[in-house]
Amino acid sequence: MRRTPHRLLGRPLAAAVAAAGLLGLLTSVPQAAPAPATGPVAASAAADATATVFYSTKTRNWSAYQLHYAPDGGSWTTVPGTRMTSACTDWVKLTVPLGGASGLKATFNNGSGTWDNNAGRNYDLGTGNITVKDGVVAHSDPCAGAGPEEPDPGGPNTASVYYATSTVGWSTVNLHYRPTGGTWTTVPGIGMEAACTGWVRRTVDLGVATGLQATFNNGNGVWDNNNGADYTLPAGLTTVKDRKVTASAKDPCAAEEPDTQAPSVPTAVKAAADGVSVLVSWEPATDDRGVTKYQVTRTGGTKGTLVTDVGSTVFADTGLEERTAYRYTVRALDAAGNLSAPSAPATATTGEKPTAPATGTPLGTDPRKDPIYFVLTARFNDGDPTNNRGGSQHEKSGNAANDDPMFRGTSRVWCRSSTTSRGSASPRSGSPRSSSTARTTTTTATTATTSTGSTRAWSPPGPPTRTSSTRPTPRG
Structure with missing residues (x-):
C-alpha cells in the first residue's frame, strides 16, 4: 500500500514540522515485539486484486459522486467514470477490480463537470480499503462496524477506546486490536471516528474476553504501538493519550458541545x-x-x-x-x-505560454575547461588593526596594492560569480579580492516542483506522478 502524508496549515513558503518532538511515540515502522499467540491476519491474494475506495462527502455536498480511474498499466474509464454508492454517514464507496495491477490512478467528480483531481496530479491509490478525505489519502475502512451492528458502549464485554489526536496530528486513525486470547484484526485495523476536538473513539465487542491488546496507526505506515509493547486495555471506557492509559475513565467528550460553528469567511x-x-x-x-x-x-x-x-x-x-x-x-x-x-x-x-528556453550545453568533465568560477572573498574585522594580515595570497591577489588585507581581524562576506570563456576569472579593480580562485564543475539539472496547493495542467485522464511507499507492518 502506498500513500503520501497530509499537508500542514501554514503561510506561504512556510511549513510546520512536528513529528520529531513526539519522543518515540510514533514510528514509521513499528518496533519489534513478542509475536501474539495468533498473528494478525495477512491480506489475501483476492484482497490484493481489488481496491475499495471510500470518498468523504462531508465537505463536498455534491448530488452525485463518480470515480474516474485506471488500474496501473490499464485504461481509464469513460468520463465521468463509475458512480459511487453510499457506504455510511459522510462516505461513499466503490470496489474496483484490479486484476494483476498493484493499484490505480483516480479522480473524483460530481458528474456535472466539477472535479477533485488532487490539485492536478490525480490520486495514486494502492489496494485494499482506501480513504480519500479533503485531499488526504489513508488506508482504512471508515464504515467498519458502523450502524446498528456496532456494540452498545454500555453493553456487557465491550470496550470503548478514546484516542487523543492532539499530539499526533493524524486526520485518520485506525484501531488494530485483538481481544485477549483472540485474533488480530486485518491490518491496518478498523477506522476510529471523530468524537470531539482532539479525540477519536471506537467501541468494540470483546466476546468472552475481559480486555484487548491494541495499537494505533494513521493508515499510511505510521504506528503508535506503545514503544513496541502494544497497549493492554480493559473492558469499559478507556482513554489513551501520549502513551498514558486511563481505565474506567470519564468520557473526555461528555462536557463538550458539538462543534457546529463554521469558520469566518476568508x-x-x-x-x-x-x-x-x-x-x-x-x-x-x-x-x-x-x-x-x-x-x-x-x-x-x-x-x-x-x-x-x-x-x-x-x-x-x-x-x-x-x-x-x-x-x-x-x-x-x-x-x-x-x-x-x-x-x-x-x-x-492568463497571458501567453512562455517560450521554452533553449536547451543548454552541459559543462565538461574537465574543471580546467569549465566556464563557471566561484570567487569567495571573506573579511574578518575585530577592530584591532594590529591583527591585519594579508594571508598567503596577499600579493598575488592584488589586495596588497589596494591596502586591503584579507584579515582585519564584525565579519563581512562577499560572494561573486564570474564567467569567462575557458580562461581564468580576473578580479575587477577596486572590488574585493580573493585569496584564491576555485574552479568548480557544476552539473545543470531542471526539476519541476509542485508545492502545497499547486496545480499542474490536467484534463481527464491526465497521468499523475507515482509516489512509492511500503505496506504497513502489522504490529510492533
Whole structure:
C-alpha cells in the first residue's frame, strides 16, 4: 500500500514540522515485539486484486459522486467514470477490480463537470480499503462496524477506546486490536471516528474476553504501538493519550458541545496571473477551535470546475489555458468539517505560454575547461588593526596594492560569480579580492516542483506522478 502524508496549515513558503518532538511515540515502522499467540491476519491474494475506495462527502455536498480511474498499466474509464454508492454517514464507496495491477490512478467528480483531481496530479491509490478525505489519502475502512451492528458502549464485554489526536496530528486513525486470547484484526485495523476536538473513539465487542491488546496507526505506515509493547486495555471506557492509559475513565467528550460553528469567511482574496499560471492568496480565516484547511474552487476555461484542498493561504494554479479568464473563491474548513461561506471572488486572465528556453550545453568533465568560477572573498574585522594580515595570497591577489588585507581581524562576506570563456576569472579593480580562485564543475539539472496547493495542467485522464511507499507492518 502506498500513500503520501497530509499537508500542514501554514503561510506561504512556510511549513510546520512536528513529528520529531513526539519522543518515540510514533514510528514509521513499528518496533519489534513478542509475536501474539495468533498473528494478525495477512491480506489475501483476492484482497490484493481489488481496491475499495471510500470518498468523504462531508465537505463536498455534491448530488452525485463518480470515480474516474485506471488500474496501473490499464485504461481509464469513460468520463465521468463509475458512480459511487453510499457506504455510511459522510462516505461513499466503490470496489474496483484490479486484476494483476498493484493499484490505480483516480479522480473524483460530481458528474456535472466539477472535479477533485488532487490539485492536478490525480490520486495514486494502492489496494485494499482506501480513504480519500479533503485531499488526504489513508488506508482504512471508515464504515467498519458502523450502524446498528456496532456494540452498545454500555453493553456487557465491550470496550470503548478514546484516542487523543492532539499530539499526533493524524486526520485518520485506525484501531488494530485483538481481544485477549483472540485474533488480530486485518491490518491496518478498523477506522476510529471523530468524537470531539482532539479525540477519536471506537467501541468494540470483546466476546468472552475481559480486555484487548491494541495499537494505533494513521493508515499510511505510521504506528503508535506503545514503544513496541502494544497497549493492554480493559473492558469499559478507556482513554489513551501520549502513551498514558486511563481505565474506567470519564468520557473526555461528555462536557463538550458539538462543534457546529463554521469558520469566518476568508477575506482579501487576490488572484494574479503570470503567463499561464495564477497565484491566489488571501488573509487567514478564524474559528473558535481552529481552521485546518481551505477549499479553493476555480471556474473558467474548458476543463470544468476544479475544487482543491489547500493547507496554506496561497494557491499556485499552473498549466492553465492561454488568454483565459479564471474565477476563484475560497472557503475555510475546521476539524469538524464545518465550511465557511465562499469568499468574494477574485479573477485573473492568463497571458501567453512562455517560450521554452533553449536547451543548454552541459559543462565538461574537465574543471580546467569549465566556464563557471566561484570567487569567495571573506573579511574578518575585530577592530584591532594590529591583527591585519594579508594571508598567503596577499600579493598575488592584488589586495596588497589596494591596502586591503584579507584579515582585519564584525565579519563581512562577499560572494561573486564570474564567467569567462575557458580562461581564468580576473578580479575587477577596486572590488574585493580573493585569496584564491576555485574552479568548480557544476552539473545543470531542471526539476519541476509542485508545492502545497499547486496545480499542474490536467484534463481527464491526465497521468499523475507515482509516489512509492511500503505496506504497513502489522504490529510492533
